[in-house]
Amino acid sequence: MRGAHTYIKTPQQGTLLVKKRIPLIITAAALLLFAGLFFFLYRNNDTLRFQKLSEEIFAQSLSQDSLSLHYTLADPSPYLKAPSPATLPAYSRESQKEAAALLENQLLVLQEINPEKLNSHDRYTWSLLTSYLENELAGARCEYYEEPLAPSSGMQSQLPVLLAEYTFRTKSDMEDYLEILESIPAYLESLAVYEKEKANAGLFMTEADAGEIVDQCDAIMAPDLLSAGEHFLQTTFQERLDGLVEDGQLKPEEEEFYISENNRLLTTVVSPAYTALADSIFLLSGSGSHNGGLCELPSGIAYYLYLLRRNTGSSRTPEEIQSLLSDQFQNLYQNLQALVETYREQTGTGTITLDDLPAFPFQNAQEILDDLQNRMQADFPALAVLTDSLPSCRTKSVAESMEDFTSPAFYLTPPIDDMDDNVIYVNNSSTSPGLELYTTLAHEGYPGHLYQTVYSQLYENSKTDNPVRSALFYGGFVEGWAYYVENIAYGYASDVLLQNGAPNASSLLTDIACLERNLQVNLYCLLDLSIHYYGASRQDVYRSLAAFGISDQATADAIYDYIRTEPTTYLKYYLGYLEILALRDKATELWGDDYTPLRFHTFLLQAGPSDFTSLEKKLAETPTVKTTLSYMETEKKLAHG
Template structure:
């Protein structure tokens, strides 16, 4: 904690400390995430999750009941005497520095902020495009997707004579159990994605649980937890039920986090890395590749969702409107994330004002409160959305290059195997690697 406070103090002295309201919110979170009352009741997630893991070890015969009690007592002591005071000290320190924040806008308002942002975007996306090139790419993609979405709406209206009703793909979606959804996704991806069984005879396990209620306010809608290096087959996905709805949203979210998204890519690339590439590559971070792949596969899962609906209704003809709704939902999500990326660049690189961004968000259909929340997220987490969406666009561009290079020998299976076996990388090097491949069947 003292090291973190020293770092924040140096930022303050350099005129780079967070805005006053941000500091107050951070201090409030420090005070709320762990309290004496929660520790006294024994209901805090740092107690309950620790106890549940110990119970699992006890059940497997790896721990005695006496040891379990000792460890729980030790955990309680550490939380009360070390962790709680540390959080309180951090909150106090942030509050003391809160008046030193000088700017509220984006990085463009800070010394050398634009240059830092350009580096941050390149580092997080793995793209070699300049800021101007990225902005133009996003604009063109936005216009393309918007045009496609209008055509989808027109087709739906011509087919049904009415406006889209999203109930069939949300409330009426046939699959709701997370385990059943992952099984369905694994079955549907077989044709276009290489099997993990080609690399290992071991069974990949996945523990799916809801995020603890005490963490919901601070957690993403869902997240995949990378397994320990010596337990690659033991995977974990957590679902935040406060921000992830059932229906197609849960289905596509689990595609993003599980199959054919993060879990599948992590296990596959790790197995290949262990046998074919240098292990040192595991030390590097390639956010654009990892999140770009996850969003790329999430978009594919909307097609899988349409198949689920078709099979539930018994015939493709009767489910055609539902398939269009799946397409419409995918296009809406695409436009939203694209818009957030454009606004991220506008704020942190081009120096747009808060009022400009809020007008853009509200014109997109967001309420005033929603727009302010999105603006605050963009302001405090620069380049995060670009990691997902620019990574996705680069992945699509790589696929198009593969189609041109491989011609009749192209297949999705071959392309996906190429990306997975290459492993996490920046897109410039992925493109070089693609050029080196021979035009042979996958």
Template sequence: MRSSFSSYRRGLYRLLLTTTVLILVLSGCKAFSKTSPDDKSFETFTNRLFQQEVSSSTISLHYTLQNPSDYGLLDYPITYGSFSTDPAMSHAALENCSAALHEFKDSALSKENRLTYDVLDSYLETASSGARFLLYEEPLSPVTGLHAQLPVLLSEYQFHSAEDVDIYLQLLEKTGDYFGSLILFEQTKSDSGLFMPDYQVDSVTEQCRSFIDMGDNNYLYTTFQERLNTVDGITDKQKETFTSKNASCIQSVIFPAYENLIQELTKLKGTGKNEKGLCNLPDGKAYYEYVVKHSTGISESIPTLQKMTKKQMAEDLKAMQNILYTSGSTADSQAASILETTEPTSMLNDLKSKITEAFPSIPSVNVNVKYVPEAMQEYLSPAFYMIPAIDNSTDNVIYINEGQTVKGLNLYTTLAHEGYPGHLYQTVYFASKEADPVRNILDFGGYVEGWATYAEMMSYYMAPLSKNDATLLQKNSSVILGLYALADMGIHYDNWSVTDTIKFFKDYGITDINAIQRVYELIVGDPGNYLKYYLGYVKFFQLKKEIAAELGSDFKQKEFHKAVLDVGPAPFDVLENYVKEELLEKQ
């Protein structure tokens, strides 16, 4: 499954939003509980909420804003945040914030503010419904876990001044305390019978050990020096001091924090009571329903989503069969060989040039392609996109994992997912809209990953393939994602065992038992992750078909894409209402 650091970074926000940060939000919301419901007071409310949230983690703040002072943030703590173990406190904070929001009448707001209101209202409602499941959350999931994402976030922490370097080094010094908070969270999960299975402990500790074993070759050394060299006005003496302090922090703080995490997780090994899906936990089905709604932004029931998945898969398989029956097409090997020799930057430029007719234009930006360090290739996604600051979307970074991403057409579609017209394109477009800043700290994985997957599917028709070959390969990719989605729901909602999962994949011709075992463990460790990609994509595809059927010959893809992108990340019921209002009600 290809992913992106848009999901990683928003995942970090999700962890913070469900823990101590919301205690700060409570005080921010109370201050505006009796204001009049006009646009000015509403924007004051959302700006205060944004300030409280984003300043509660230095990493979140730095990645979100290049110039915090422009957003009224002049003094803020240097902190990672911490993990709360009190569901009642989180629920109370969310409820109070929601009550403060409801003091405003959405009908009295401008269309833009009404959209912000609807998105925030839906987000708070969903988060509040899941607050009681705080200890069910797993910050150490196999692929998107904090232990794997934090080093990458630190290595991409950009320096714009000597002050940035100093703040970064102060943050590194706090890593041990942050991991201590994480360990306490895991210990509380263990005491509550909610700790991870042993095989997940093994996976997490192996990843931590690989990170430590990089030693002097660890990329936190090399990237620090590279970033430091980009800062103007720093003397050689300062560089020497900064470099020495960074090395000291890595040796005396970062590595020991990871060592301590390994030791404490190993002590907890054997306390996990469930090695299968979430439905085996107390209220596990209810928790999974929350996970899916939160993860995808889709409100339909799990059985309905299972039916939707099977219906789409049946349509895709039928389309494949028709092509194979009528033309005998398999794949264009000549195109594959051409793509295999193409560099990532050339692929991105090719994609960028081919989307102009079907997608609205975006501001010109820079793209830097980087590669995942070899020692981490086994544990990170095939590719991911780093979201730039909302006040500077000019410089963008896409990471490619050479250990997991094959070349040729697969790389081409991966870059469509991460670049054009996927994550990079959607992020830059939304930044150009200058939407309410609070919109940027809300997690709507179904929209973000669904759009990128939708873009990936469209890229097959941009590659040098015949229409039949493109359709065959695109439908095949869609079916595979559908299988993962059904397995996710089967394991966590219908209590599939490993044997059940093997049988399910075998029915579709997939017989590698070791690979299926690995998929099973990944799904157990990261529930709902596959659904963001597939169900989000299907929702976009269905919405396009519905509007195309309504408009007939008046339907234009470019107008549809613009309407979707203008709304931005949102739950699908909100998205559909605004897109239909824009495209159908004006007819």
């Protein structure tokens, strides 16, 4: 091999050309031998094959999607090459079929790997990937059932929020952002094509749903706000540019140019693209004849089962879920009746309303987040064990133009390689101050989404540089955790009130509020199964809601239509929560006197987002921790595995 390098460096003239051929033949033979040896080692090295496959799955999940890439990685270079120019992933039927074929191939390769030859961390990831890819492949077979433009969670409303929070770490990020704006017409046009194909397949949305989408498209890119320079995509852009100027990455005169360029793109590229999408949906309006649950469609049951598994992470059958929910509902109802009776005895009042709660002492979101972090310390592991710099958190209000079709609150996850900057949005039109805001920020912040996301990712980063798990979606774990700690936060809220001089009955009132919320969400989960799996009609839902005091038809219609257009969404929260409670019961039984809330929460956070079957198996393998360890020793031991 040394000779080969010598000849390559030699001028190619005269007889040297003849001499050169012999080393090349030897080199080729050596390379073939090396390649054969490498292939043999690769085929017989399960760790190497798993690493290679993981890298491919991760890269494929972000290919041609600059927006997702930016939200996943602050610096993509160690993992993959960023698309250039920055772009959004345009839909085509061909690309969907290619993606399904790729899923099948990845699953075959994964199944050829012997998990027993992997280390414990990779073995757990292997089990997650196997069940995840199997379910995704099942979903890929249900063509045109996915709805990317759902009235409550469609990309028409999500895209502007993601753009508004697109971080400008560098000038290059800002230039990528402008390129993404350029790609929006092609992206929205591809969604319009998809909707046309859905219509041809007899699966287009209802006329009412289409009308909502059209109204949203018109409102999101409001021409009056754009012309006045007051649109949130204009104001947030300038705020981010100001940051680049302060960091010295942008000159003031350049800032004016880019502000002008952003305004040009919003008014001449993005706004017309939204208008074109609205026109396409309007023209298709009326072509959708289906106005019921998924079970009424040819592959509807198969798609619903896929959604159940994907969005909840539960392997329970619909029948088992219904039984679990029904039992839980009965328990909640009985507990609520007992609490109401106790409250009436203590207060002598016949009417119970949350308006009777004393005012909360906290004046803003930051005060609430500070209080939550303080109260959770005893039962949740500290982030300080994993990082020297604690993450920051900003709370923002949803823009008024987005309030009507945005969630009450939401948390934007930071990149897996930069967990410091976290943002929580609060929709002031649908989130009341006091108890509701307190429990909402517990759900979105501490000990909810923000805390769980940062802790689990930092722990994962400390164990491996394999980012593949960030490409997997486990809504049941993530939302189930947030709903679980939201329930805990009602107890925190009770303590807040009592410590600030509220009467003892206030504690009962917060407990009643918690039970009422759980009853309501439980009922919506039962309705989800009734509509999409058992075929309940709108009239059936009216009767069910009326039995629980919801007789206003407009309210009943709103509930029915939300569940109809967002199948398994409530189950993602509540069934995920019930699965965590079931795991807690198993942990209590398994660990006996060694069980503590701290240990259980640490187990969940270190396991990270997962399906619940895998979590149950992992729980069974968890060793005992001696109760003689001090609180801090236990925390450190658990945090570092």
